Amino acid sequence: MSKTTKTKPIRIVAMGKYLPQAMSSEALEKKHSLPAGWAMKYSGVQNRHVASQESNGWMGARAAEEALQKAGMTLHDIDMLISGGGTYDYPIPNQASVIKAEMKDGNACHTPAIDIDSTCLSFVTALDFAAKILDGKAYKNILIVSSEIASKGINPTNWETLTLFGDGAAATVVSYAPEQASCxxxxxxxxxxxxxxxxxxxxxxxxxxxxxxxxxxxxxxxxxxxxxxxxxxxxxxxxxxxxxxxxxxxxxxxxxxxxxxxxxxxxxxxxxxxxxxxxxxxxxxxxxxxxxxxxxxxxxxxxxxxxxxxxxxxxxxxxxxxxxxxxxxxxxxx
Amino acid sequence: MSKTTKTKPIRIVAMGKYLPQAMSSEALEKKHSLPAGWAMKYSGVQNRHVASQESNGWMGARAAEEALQKAGMTLHDIDMLISGGGTYDYPIPNQASVIKAEMKDGNACHTPAIDIDSTCLSFVTALDFAAKILDGKAYKNILIVSSEIASKGINPTNWETLTLFGDGAAATVVSYAPEQASCxxxxxxxxxxxxxxxxxxxxxxxxxxxxxxxxxxxxxxxxxxxxxxxxxxxxxxxxxxxxxxxxxxxxxxxxxxxxxxxxxxxxxxxxxxxxxxxxxxxxxxxxxxxxxxxxxxxxxxxxxxxxxxxxxxxxxxxxxxxxxxxxxxxxxxx
The missing domain is CATH 3.40.47.10 (Thiolase/Chalcone synthase)
Structure with a gap:
């Protein structure tokens, strides 16, 4: 007997990412005079990526374009752009608007650009909301972008967070797809x-x-x-x-x-x-x-x-x- | 012939608000040495409210409690708390978590607390999402709180924004209500x-x-x-x-x-x-x-x-x- 609440024909169609330059724990330990091996031992992190010139918006836009390209879509096919993240370029405007403006076709498309923030769970919440909103009519495809720069908000004397956090962006095209087994x-x-x-x-x-x-x-x-x-x-x-x-x-x-x-x-x-x-x-x-x-x-x-x-x-x-x-x-x- | 896309039985059940101390344009003009009458003439604002000790979270919680009380509900009846706003107490955690923690029953309820930010449209977006998510099953009632403190981010030498903006919070209980005419x-x-x-x-x-x-x-x-x-x-x-x-x-x-x-x-x-x-x-x-x-x-x-x-x-x-x-x-x- 099935107990399952009704599933919905939602499919993660494609994903993209952008990672700034890598920084090994060895390099980080040298830079901040930490004991060799500290990062891996206490944080379990051997490598992280650290933004230099990149911004949240720019990284998110690159990840988004990769996801769209893999999905065989352009921003014109997207009915809503959601930024699901905890860090941001500016207090105002919202991050999704900045990501959209940094994208190819950003000016040409009028896709609504909305932020969802539940800090580390922002992508999960955005995916949950997208799955509920997608209806195959007004909303066929939603693009979720999580672009985070943690490195700016790190206190270098706090070794735990210094070695643990990394920067990076991921983008996900989620679609209403009744002809597929995904749900x-x-x-x-x-x-x-x-x-x-x-x-x-x-x-x-x-x-x-x-x-x-x-x-x-x-x-x-x-x-x-x-x-x-x-x-x-x-x-x-x-x-x-x-x-x-x-x-x-x-x-x-x-x-x-x-x-x-x-x-x-x-x-x-x-x-x-x-x-x-x-x-x-x-x-x-x-x-x-x-x-x-x-x-x-x-x-x-x-x-x-x-x-x-x-x-x-x-x-x-x-x-x-x-x-x-x-x-x-x-x-x-x- | 009806062209309308199917309506949904969603009802704004009750609203609450919190306004900090009022400040007349006269008082504001005196305080900042503006010409008498400038504010009303150029901004159309005769009075605004300005937070002193109040925080976004605290104001939002008071508005939320008034809305709940008018709805004959408590936080236990709410399936999701959405903060729809452009200003915030802390960069992390998200504002909805702070509002919830400031509420009576905040600790006792495990209501998911999520931020939606489309700056000035945040309430409209939150209401739109709430209407789409409410299903009468997992989501019967959603509480939307918009609590804003604009006064901190105002440059007092910019008369246009100084006289235009005000602080305040509003809260709205939105429910799935098929027995009502609201939609x-x-x-x-x-x-x-x-x-x-x-x-x-x-x-x-x-x-x-x-x-x-x-x-x-x-x-x-x-x-x-x-x-x-x-x-x-x-x-x-x-x-x-x-x-x-x-x-x-x-x-x-x-x-x-x-x-x-x-x-x-x-x-x-x-x-x-x-x-x-x-x-x-x-x-x-x-x-x-x-x-x-x-x-x-x-x-x-x-x-x-x-x-x-x-x-x-x-x-x-x-x-x-x-x-x-x-x-x-x-x-x-x-």
Missing amino acids: YIKGMQRTYSEGVYHTLIEGGGNRKFFKDYPYDPELHSFQMKGKQLLKLTKRLLPDFMEVFFADTDYALATVDAIVPHQASKLGAALFQRLFDFASGQVKTTLAHYGNCIAASIPLTLMAAIDEGSIQRGDICLLAGTSAGFAIGGVLLRY | YIKGMQRTYSEGVYHTLIEGGGNRKFFKDYPYDPELHSFQMKGKQLLKLTKRLLPDFMEVFFADTDYALATVDAIVPHQASKLGAALFQRLFDFASGQVKTTLAHYGNCIAASIPLTLMAAIDEGSIQRGDICLLAGTSAGFAIGGVLLRY
Whole structure:
């Protein structure tokens, strides 16, 4: 007997990415006088990419153009452009407008450009919303772009975040495709406010406005209470997954692929310990890209597709945790 | 013959607001040594509200609690909390998470908390998305909160923005309500990238990061190319409205109420000149609240409902322009 809530004929048609210049942990350790091997040992990151001249908008536009080209589309075929990310070029206008303006055909198309922000889960939320909005009529194709520059908001004296984070952009064309086997099965998010400030950039918004709080690497950099986050995740994740799968025909242990947010080495270890996944079931790019905020999940999905470890027909769970504190996931047949 | 695309049984159940302390134009002119009468003459604003100790999150939470109380609901009844705004307390976490954490029951409920940002159109976009997502099953009630503090990002030497903007929060409970006559008819947005930087806060994001660009009232304040914006609007708005109404049973000239973004005095005059609306058809709060970014449309809708000039059954168009540059609207039967 099928328990599944009705699936929807939604298909990830194509993906693109842009990665700025690579920086090995060896080079990073030398640059900031860290002990050799520290990054890999504590963050599990061997290499990350770091933007120099690139902006969020420019990287996102390059990723978007690659995705469109692979999909055999142009921006004219896209009914909505969603930026799903936690970092941005300007406080105003919204990031999607900047990405669109940086794209070929950006001026010629009047595609609505909208931001969705649930920090690290922004891509998952955007995909969930896109799947709900796509109807094959007014909305046939939606382009989701997650372009993140984490490196600017990093305090170099905080080795944990310095070695963990990376920059990069991923773009995804999602379409209403009733003639295909691909489908959207379910999406769910929960925000647990007890952890609201476990992940924080304290300065730079209205609370500690820049006028009154000049630049201070503590105040204007990413702060992460790693231990508390792990504790919260450990307590809340099993229940989330139980509820998530309860009304579906699937189980966490038997889905073909899990694409988690690449939060941290300890996060990945906790995830494995909690659920005892089969070898190869959980996809990872942490060692190669670091934690790229909302771009991590689509970059990891794209890497798994490109290497053939996720194939058409596979049941995939894209899931993770985010600042706020939230857990979220989308289940789909790729 | 009905041309209308299928309507959806969506109802704005209740609204709430929070306005910080009022500041008359007289007081503002005195404080900043402006000529008496300048504000009303050039901005059309007699009074605005200015946050002092209040934060975006706190104001949003108070507005949300009023809306919930009027709806006879608590946060436990809400399936998603959307923050639809252009200003924020912190770069991370997202604003919806902060609003939720500031609410009574914030810790007890695990309501997903998601930001939608299309700057001044954020409420309209959030309402459009909410209408599409509400299904009477997983999503019965969605709470949209637009809480804006514009006053921090204002350059006091720029009289035009100094006198125009105001702070405030509005909250809206939107529900799937098949037993009611209320319905969602249509939503549409177009982003015209030629105007992407006509409205801009240049500093404070990754492009001109704090670390490299110390506070400068020019760089970290709201800049508006008023003339270019009016020119673009004049050229693009008539076509937008024609396309918007083409496949509906309604016409701009005969809808019961138009709730526009309270962009500026000249914007309002242009809107009237372009379409020659009937007296009372277009709602305004510009003189009382100023331009409250994304909170302007819901605050104006709420004022019209409270004074009885919008009543149940009325066909209402909520529409406006935003940074990016975009035009957007939602048509509904209240």
